[in-house]
Amino acid sequence: MDIIFCGTLMHSTKENALEILEDHYIGIKNGQIKFVADRDGFDKIRSDYDLRTVRHLKRGQFLIPGMIDTHIHAPQYPNAGTKMDLPLLDWLDKYTFPLESKFSNPEFAESCYRKLVARTLRCGTTTACYFATIHADSSLKLAEICGEFGQRAYIGKVSMDISSHNNYKETTEDSIRDTRWFIEAVQNLNNSLLTPCVTPRFAVNCTPSLLSALGKIAKEYGGLPIQTHINETVREQESVLKLFPTHTCYADVYDSFGLLTDKTVMAHCVFMQDDEFDSFKTNGTGIAHCPTSNIIIESGIMDLRKTLNKGVKTGLGTDISGGYSASIPAVIRDAIVASKTLAMDKSTSSYKSVDFKEAFRLATLGGSQVLGLDDRIGNFEVGKEFDALLVDLTVPCSPCDIFAFDTTEELLQKFIFIGDDRNIVEIYVNGHMINDPRNHVRE
Structure with missing residues (x-):
């Protein structure tokens, strides 16, 4: 999957337990994270990558590492x-x-x-x-x-x-x-x-x-x-x-x-x-x-x-x-x-x-x-493989209610404390979106 997501990214680094990147672009090609940039940075580098599909996330949606x-x-x-x-x-x-x-x-x-x-x-x-x-x-x-x-x-x-x-x-x-x-x-x-x-x-x-x-x-x-x-x-x-x-x-x-x-x-x-x-x-x-x-x-x-x-x-x-x-x-x-x-x-x-x-x-x-995999996965650093979850707190029957005054950090807190699998709408491993795993279950 070759794609650019635009929206909120939240991940951890060695220096910061939580880093929030709002209105950012993340580019994935051949399963690998090619860039993470704000709007100004994206305008400067977008021609460097043959990535034509840009997907915009709405409020209440965000990407976190798998x-x-x-x-x-x-x-x-x-x-x-x-x-x-x-x-x-x-x-x-x-x-x-x-x-x-x-x-x-x-x-x-x-x-x-x-x-x-x-x-x-x-x-x-x-x-x-x-x-x-x-x-x-x-x-x-x-x-x-x-x-x-x-x-x-x-x-x-x-x-x-x-x-x-x-x-x-x-x-x-x-x-x-x-x-x-x-x-x-x-x-x-x-x-x-x-x-x-x-x-x-x-x-x-x-x-x-x-x-x-x-x-x-x-x-x-x-x-x-x-x-x-x-x-x-x-x-x-x-x-x-x-x-x-x-x-x-x-x-x-x-x-x-x-x-x-x-x-x-x-x-x-x-x-x-x-x-x-x-x-x-x-x-x-x-x-x-x-x-x-x-x-x-x-x-x-x-x-x-x-x-x-x-x-x-x-x-x-x-x-x-x-x-x-x-x-x-x-x-x-x-x-x-x-x-x-x-x-x-x-x-x-x-x-x-x-x-x-x-x-x-x-x-x-x-x-x-x-697991000795931090050179490959674990956050959204450039060069790592794209293992990620698209979280959506606005889905029907969501256990989380959100309000206009909720901060982005509070949205993550709500997912962690009261969210569940209903809020995980897309799952990516090595850049590939996992189709509904329940389709593979056989009685």
Whole structure:
């Protein structure tokens, strides 16, 4: 799609959590942002580009970068909105592992994954970092569906050779073999939007032999992304340190197996030691903050302000089905609420909760930094690929009412706090408009 949009653009930069560009032109050609200019600048450069279609946005419409979900369990989608009555480890054993074991059936997997990818796209997720299951074939099916729908995605075949659920675990040898097969199968799809991701479930479910092999595989295939969980609950922490008694902390376990890199995404990080933050910063490791699931499963509340002050790359994750919603805007709200809850509990008035601008940056540019994609996506900088949402607060049945005196910043706030998928009228990935994802769903 080669086009020029004229209207309001809102995005984040490294310097500013929110930058509002009113009455601006953005030119897209071959999927790439060629220019961003005000009216005077556009008049000077318009002849430099063979872009003849200019589309003007009206009041109540604006462009924002596509949302980035840095942590989501694709096979858990059927349980989203249900089964939220147990703490993490019990919840895994009773609900999650039995569900994920069903994905040995490719037809069942395809039906669930089609519904999930359609839903995440409708909610504005242009990039997702997916956990699949231990089943290589159905994990590849998830990648193929993302490719068919046009979603940018990291996809990981889960590796776990320890489990309390006898029907849901692998041998170490099978996990290593299937991980290699999956990586090569995704690479053979030759789709630049799809990236295989090395995915040990977490240290509780992996032997040292498997963790060691996965660290080597990530390096062997040119430094692949790695994703896993860390410090989600106290009970989990205690289990890890019993399993790995020679290690000083949870992060040290992963680091010793080569799993803390600048392409690693660590989900949760609720109970972090200062030296673990330091290790993340040194290695360039990113955090997927999942406030919804952390609260729903009663794991705890990550101190987002402290994490940001530590300078660690941070994005947001829905963590379905620990989280009940596939919507990153809903996670933005929960991140703000969680931060404000912590602020109320602090004895010092100097503690500052995270505001909507900072949370918006985490959902866009922050997520791209965590996934190592900030040179390609995350905001509207010239040269990046055009992943974007056209938001319209004036659509029929909109949950947002707007008024003549609303500022542009207030329009974004309304979308974040009370808007939903009805307000997302167009979705773009790499410059291509995604047709209604629901058309791809098959019963």
